[in-house]
Amino acid sequence: MPQIIVDHSDILEDAFDREGFARALHEATVEIAAAKPEGCKTQFRPSACTVYGYEDPGARGHAVVHVTIGLLPGRGDETKAKLAETALELLRRHVADAAFTLHASAEVRDLDPSYRTFAR
Template identity: 35%
Template sequence: MPFVTVEYSERLAGTFDRRAFAREVHEAAPTGINASTEAFKTRFRVIEESYFGADEDDIDAVFIQAAILSGRTPKAIEALSETLLEIARKHVTGVAGRRLHVMVETREMERDYYRAHKE
């Protein structure tokens, strides 16, 4: 915990350095929300198909969602979103002739209801 889920357009597979993104997120993001590097878990999913606006088919996208345990200040949550956006912009490059949209949502999970098992 925290969980970072990244969905990205299939066309970006060759221009998105996912390993570097995750490594930098795990190093930089924990300080603002009082979490450890070891606590961060990042996973990636390819978006095979997506639609934007009114038939806009020249857009590739990266959607980042961070789920953190409740109890952080609004300022800390906002700072995490900004950090994730900044790191993503460093590690993904748009495909020539296409537009790139990068979006981040940080949400809280209720601490009282979160459970995990580790071996």
């Protein structure tokens, strides 16, 4: 914990500093949500097809990024909102300007009580 998943359009491949974003988001998550650094894990899931509005997906004029941060229960709404806002600010810094319009969103939610983990 936390479990961070970043879904994004694959056209961001050359414009998105994923490693830098993950490091910065981990630091912010430790500071804002009192997470343990060794608990921060981020997965990036590029999507080969992103459809925006009525635009032809082949036009590739829009890129989408959605960050989901799952935390163990106990953080208040204010903490979650601050972390989501910080994630969006970090995206602004780690996605370079390009020939597409970037649509970014972030959500911080409580992990389900059934959440379990192991490492080996």
